[in-house]
Every structure is written in structure tokens, then in C-alpha cells.
Amino acid sequence: MLDEAGVEKYLVLTCDTEAHASLADGDHVDRLIWGRHRGLPYAAGIELMMSIVESHDGRISFFLDVCERERYGEKIDQVARAILDRGHDVQLHLHAEYVTDEFWCQLGVRRPTWGMHQYDVKAADAIIGFAVDHYVALTGERPMAYRAGSYRFNRSILQALATHRIPISSQYYPLCKYKFTYPHGCDLGPIPLSCWSNGVIEAPVGCVPKLVPDPTEPYNGFEFHHLQTCDAALTFIDRFCNLGPEFQVLVMVLHSWDFFDKSADGQYVWKDKSRVRLLDSMLGSLPHSMKILTMKELARKIESGEVRPVYDLPIDLAGMETIPLIGSQKPVASTSALN
Numbered sequence: 001m002l003d004e005a006g007v008e009k010y011l012v013l014t015c016d017t018e019a020h021a022s023l024a025d026g027d028h029v030d031r032l033i034w035g036r037h038r039g040l041p042y043a044a045g046i047e048l049m050m051s052i053v054e055s056h057d058g059r060i061s062f063f064l065d066v067c068e069r070e071r072y073g074e075k076i077d078q079v080a081r082a083i084l085d086r087g088h089d090v091q092l093h094l095h096a097e098y099v100t101d102e103f104w105c106q107l108g109v110r111r112p113t114w115g116m117h118q119y120d121v122k123a124a125d126a127i128i129g130f131a132v133d134h135y136v137a138l139t140g141e142r143p144m145a146y147r148a149g150s151y152r153f154n155r156s157i158l159q160a161l162a163t164h165r166i167p168i169s170s171q172y173y174p175l176c177k178y179k180f181t182y183p184h185g186c187d188l189g190p191i192p193l194s195c196w197s198n199g200v201i202e203a204p205v206g207c208v209p210k211l212v213p214d215p216t217e218p219y220n221g222f223e224f225h226h227l228q229t230c231d232a233a234l235t236f237i238d239r240f241c242n243l244g245p246e247f248q249v250l251v252m253v254l255h256s257w258d259f260f261d262k263s264a265d266g267q268y269v270w271k272d273k274s275r276v277r278l279l280d281s282m283l284g285s286l287p288h289s290m291k292i293l294t295m296k297e298l299a300r301k302i303e304s305g306e307v308r309p310v311y312d313l314p315i316d317l318a319g320m321e322t323i324p325l326i327g328s329q330k331p332v333a334s335t336s337a338l339n
Contacts, residue, residue: 007245009290010307011237012203012298013053014170015254016093016147017046017079018065019072023257024267029075033256037270044259046079048276050086056283058292060254063093063147063170066134070099080138089294092135092166095149096127113321117152117184120321124156125163132164144168145295151176151205152184154319162198167299169196170251172204186317188331192246193302194311196318201302201309203295206250208239227258230281241287246310249298250290254279 019028030036035045042048046062053060062083069076083090097114104111107130112123119127128146135143145168146161153171161169172194174187190209194202227233240250259275260268283292293301301307311331 007248007289009241009247009287010249010293010298010301011058011286011290012061012170012249012251012293012295013058013254014061014063014091014147014251014295015046015049015256015258016065016149017062017083017256018093018095018149019068019256020095020098021071022266029072029079031257032268033079035257035259037260040270044270044276046083046256048259049254049256049279050083050088052276052280053283053292054086055280056286056292058283059088059294061089061091061145061295062256063091063145064138065093065095065149066131066138067094067096067099067103069134070103077138084139089296090135090139091145091147091295092131092143093147093149094127094131097149115150115152115182115184116148116157117154117182117319118321119154119156121156121159124154124160128157128160128164128166132166142166144299145170145203147171150182152182154184154321155315156321158196158198158200158315158318161200166200167302168201168203168295170203170205170295172202174207184319186319190240190243190247191331192243192310193249193307194313194331195309196313197315202313203249203251203298205253206236206240208236208243211239227254227275227278230278230285233278233282234285237282237286237290241290248307249293 017033019032021028024031033045035043035048049060064080080090096116101111107126109123109126112119132143143166146166147170151171151173153169158169174189176185177183177187190207191204196202237250240247257268261271263269311333313331
């Protein structure tokens with residue numbers, strides 16, 4: 001079904017799937033990906049997420065941190081197989097800041113600076129090449145989309161994506177420019193699906209301007225990152241759909257532990273089913289003009305010309321290894337999107 005402007009809207013539900021050691025006191029893959037906690041009679045992780053989205057005729061794109069194979073080995077492979085066996089989508093995610101010095105030695109690269117938004121061309125090419133090789137070993141296919149941990153990317157990363165034939169980046173998130181720690185990126189405000197000047201498509205993390213700007217905040221956007229209230233999520237989706245016909249693709253970000261609550265000591269623990277109900281309620285109330293897609297399906301629609309990028313983005317806008325923070329400038333409408 002189409003909206004009033006005759007444009008079908010698409011929701012891409014993505015889930016960053018990872019088991020950081022700092023977020024649980026043990027059994028990290030079980031607790032942070034599968035959602036198996038002591039005293040909880042059922043698993044409340046990615047399998048439950050898949051069941052909920054399947055009940056609304058959709059599938060999730062799981063951005064799986066392949067670097068965690070170094071720490072958890074076969075357990076990460078099992079996660080990938082379980083997702084694919086149910087017909088969901090696995091895409092590429094990296095938290096390269098957590099891998100060991102030995103890892104970099106094996107890649108033949110001196111360990112780079114901590115944040116991927118400051119990687120040079122050599123480090124970016126090495127880590128993306130490694131990640132693609134491991135992804136292919138896991139799935140038998142090449143990745144269609146990539147996202148770094150904390151959305152940390154720059155020109156070198158985008159160049160590596162093009163080199164290794166990954167067509168979609170899903171990393172633009174303006175709030176990163178204003179982070180108190182490791183600020184990076186640029187603030188163009190909410191942007192639709194766009195194209196970097198090296199041909200990589202940017203499927204930005206969804207955000208809309210706040211109705212009532214907060215003068216104490218430098219950026220007035222809103223991102224659906226963690227499950228909040230159903231009303232807030234639905235209001236966000238409605239406002240995104242009303243930004244204009246060029247805002248055709250909404251990318252929402254979940255995490256594999258999102259049905260849990262963060263405790264005072266920074267670990268994820270079970271509280272109740274409220275977040276489970278919120279996801280189900282949100283999907284059950286989506287606008288009729290919105291269809292759930294995976295990143296893989298989106299890539300096919302872009303390739304066929306059914307969905308087109310709207311803006312052309314200079315690749316230097318993403319920042320360089322020595323200049324991770326670049327000033328804003330207005331993007332230009334893509335000629336391909338206007339034809």
C-alpha cells in the first residue's frame with residue numbers, strides 16, 4: 001500500500017548482535033545474544049525477537065560482530081546459523097576496538113588507534129577484508145551491509161567497503177558528532193537514503209527533529225535505539241513518514257539484549273516482559289503504507305532501481321584518520337534519484 005504521495009515506505013529492523021564481556025558477569029553469548037538468564041523460564045534474546053517479527057510477516061537484519069569469533073569461536077557460528085535457518089538476515093558488524101594485539105599481528109598491521117573513525121587506509125582495508133572473509137565462511141555469501149560499533153566510520157572505512165564490494169553502509173547518526181567521548185562524523189540532520197561519492201549507499205540510522213528542541217542539547221534529533229514506549233515509537237515512525245516522499249527507508253536499531261534492563265553496575269538483567277510487549281505492539285500498529293524489509297532485500301531494490309538514493313554525499317564528509325570531525329554542509333540531490 002502506498003502513502004498519500006504514492007510512495008511505499010520501508011522499515012528495516014536491524015539488531016546489533018554482540019556479547020561484550022563488560023555487559024554480563026559470565027555466559028556472555030548465552031545471556032547477551034540468546035537471552036538465557038538464571039531464573040528466567042524462557043530465553044528472551046534473538047529467538048524471541050525473531051518470533052515476534054515473524055508474527056508480523058517481517059524479518060530482522062542481524063548485524064553480527066564477527067570479531068567476537070576470536071573470543072567465543074563456534075558459539076558465534078551457531079548464532080549465525082540459527083538466524084539464517086529461520087530465514088532472517090545476517091549482515092556485518094564490527095567492534096574492532098575489543099580485539100587483541102595478536103589479532104592485528106596476524107593481519108600484518110600494527111594495532112591502530114582505538115576508534116575505527118580514525119583508521120587509516122591500511123588498517124581499514126585489513127579489518128574489513130578480514131571481516132568479509134569470516135562472514136563468507138559463516139554464511140556462504142558476501143555481506144550486503146556493514147555497521148561499525150558506535151557508528152564509528154570515516155573515509156578510509158567507506159573506501160574499504162567499496163574495495164570489498166559491500167554496497168550499503170548503515171552508520172550515519174548525527175548524534176555521534178556531539179558525543180562526550182570520541183566525537184566523530186558530521187551533522188546533516190535527518191537525511192534519506194543517500195550515496196557516498198565512491199558509490200557506497202548510506203542507509204542512515206533513522207532520526208527526526210524533536211518537536212520541542214531542548215536548548216541544553218546541541219543536537220535536537222531522536223533515534224529509536226532502545227525499546228521505549230510504544231506510543232513514542234509509533235509517534236517517531238509517523239513523524240518519519242511525514243518528513244516527505246524522499247524519506248522512504250527507515251532504519252531502526254535494536255540490540256540483542258534489548259528485552260533486558262541495564263542495572264546500576266552496567267550489566268543487562270531481566271526485569272519483566274514490558275519491552276517484549278512494546279516491540280509486538282509497535283509492529284502491530286505500523287502504518288499500512290510501511291513494509292518490513294531486510295538489508296538484503298533493500299540492496300536488491302536499490303540494484304533494481306525500485307529504491308533510489310536521494311542525496312550525493314562527498315566521501316570526505318565522513319572524516320579522515322587525522323580529522324574525525326568534519327563540519328556540516330548541505331548534501332545535493334542525486335541526479336539518479338531525480339530521473
